[in-house]
Amino acid sequence: MLLGKYKRLIFLGDSNSDNGNVFQMTNDTHPQPEQVYWKGRYSNGKTWTDHLEDFSATTAINLAYGCATIDSTLASGTVPMPDQTRREVPCILDQIEMLQDMIGYLHPDELVFVQVGSNDLNSLVYPGPTYIRKRVFTPEMLAQRLVAGVRRLCIDMHAHSVVVMNVRAREQYPDIIATNDPEIIQKSLIDTESLNGAMQNEICSLQRELGSEVMLSVFDTHGFQRRITESPQAFGISIDWSVPMFKAPQDNQQKISQIRLTDPETRLFVDGAHLGKRAQALLAADVVKMLATTLMIPNKS
Template sequence: MFLGTYSKLIFLGDSNSDNGNVFRLTENTHPSPPEIYWNGRYSDGKTWTDHLSHFSDGQSLNLAYGCATIDNSLVSGTVPMPDGSRTEVPSVADQVAQLRSLAGHLNPSELVFIQVGSNDLNSLVYPGPTYQVKQDFTPEILAQKLAESVKTLCVDLGACNVVIMNVRPREQYPGILATGDPGIIQKSLTDTIALNQAIASEMAKLQDKIGDRCRIMVFDTYSFQKSITMNPAAAGIDPDWQIPVYSEPSSANASTIHSDSKPRLFVDAAHLGKRAQALLAAEVVKVLILANA
C-alpha cells in the first residue's frame, strides 16, 4: 500500500512520467544518448514516477509516452524510429482507452496520475516533424479534452482518486531560453499560465458535476519548479539552473555534457534532472499526506 491508502499507482502522460515506454517502442534508441538518459527515462536518474513506484512496493502501472499530447485528434506527438521514420505515440486519451482494455474497472483504492500538456504547447512554438497539428486549438480546448479523459476515468472506469500534474514553467526551459526570442519566451509563459488556469477551472467544474464519487486533485508542478529557480541552493541545485546536464548538437555547436558533480535542475532542453525528480516525488508525497489527513 502506498501511504497506507493506495493499493496501486497508475501513471498516464508524456515524457515527464515515461518510465521507458518510448525507449522500448523505438527499440532502445530514443531518448539518446544512453550515457545521459538513465534506463530509457527522460532524465539522468530515477524519475518522480520511479520514486513513487518504489514507495508503493512496485504496485504500479505506467502507460506514459514521451511526446504524448492530451488528445491525438487535436495534435499528436511522434518519435523517431531506427529506420528513420517517425511513429505517433498514444495520447492521454489513448492511454485511458488502453487502461480500460487492460483493467476494465479500477479499484477504488488505486491512484491515477496524469502529467501532460507541455507537448501540446510545444507544437505552437516548434513546428516540424515532432508534432502533427490536426485542428486549431486553444488552452481552453486542451483543458476541456483533458477533462473528458478524466471524466472517462472517474465515471466509466470507476477511478476514485485522480491527480493532475499541471504544466511546469515552459518559459524557463533551457530550450526555450536558448532561442533568445522574446516572443517565444513570452508566448511560452502566456500559454502555460492559460493552460494551467483552464485545467484548474475544468477540473473544478468536473468535480462539481460528478460529486464525491471521485476526488480530483491538481498538483501545482508550475509552482514547484518556480520555487527551485527562486532559490536553487536551498534545493541543492546548481545556481546556474538554466544550464542543463546535456545540450544537443546544433548547426553551430557540438553536443555538451556537464559531467561535474553539481546537481542540475534540467537534464536537457526541457526535462528535470535526477535531483529535481527526487524533490518532486517528495513534494507529491507531502501533498497527498496532507490531503488524506
C-alpha cells in the first residue's frame, strides 16, 4: 500500500478533518447528538482521515479542529462550551505552530494534509457567533495566508510532502440551499471558486520556488463532491443528495428525545455541511489514487 511508505501522517484543518479534537475540547459535548456524530467526528462514521490512518498502518497526528479558519486575525471560529460560553479554536496558522512545538521538524517520509477555508467563507454569509469576521478580506488574501502556512511547513519544519485539500462546492451544502436566497447561493459558489483558484495558483508558485525536493499537491475535493452530485447513484449515494441524514429539530427538548436519521448509509451529507460516512470512504479512496500518481516521496540523500 502506497501510504505504508510514509512514516507518519499529519492532519491540519477544520471539521472536515477533525477526529475528535473539538469533542475533547468541549468535554465531550460538541458535536452532538452522539447518535449522529460518531466518536466526536463531524460525520456518522469514520472520516477520510480515519480511513487513511487505517490504510497506512502507521501513526498519525491530527490537530484539526471543527470551525477552524485559516488565519484568526482575519476570521475565527468558535465552539460552544459546557458553561454556555464560546471558545475560539486554533486556526491553521496556530495548528502549524502547535505542530512545530510538538515535534520540531518533519521527517522526509512524513506526509502532511491541510484542509481549511470553508469556515472563512462561512464568516461572509453567517456573521457570528460561530464564525467571526474580524477584517475585510478577499478569497485571494485567504489563499495567500494559507500558502504562507504551507511555506512555513516546508521552510521552517522541512516538510517534503504536503497535500492541500481545496474547498468543496459550498453552494451545494444543504444549509446554503436552505437559505432560499439566490444571492447567498451565488456568493457561495463564486467565493469558493475564487478561493480554490487562488489556492491552486499560490501552491504552484510555491512549488516553483521550492523546487523538486519538495512535493506539493492540491487535491480537488470540490470536483470530488460535484462528480457525486452529478451521478449520485453511480457512487452508491441517495439520488436526492441535498437532503441530509439529520436535521436538528427546532425544539431543544425534541432534539434530546427524538433523533430521526434518514438513510444513514447512503446520504451524501450527514447534516447541513458535512459528508456522511459513505462519502468519507469514497474521498479517502480518491486521495489514495491521487497520491499514487502525483505525490511520491522524494529520494533520500
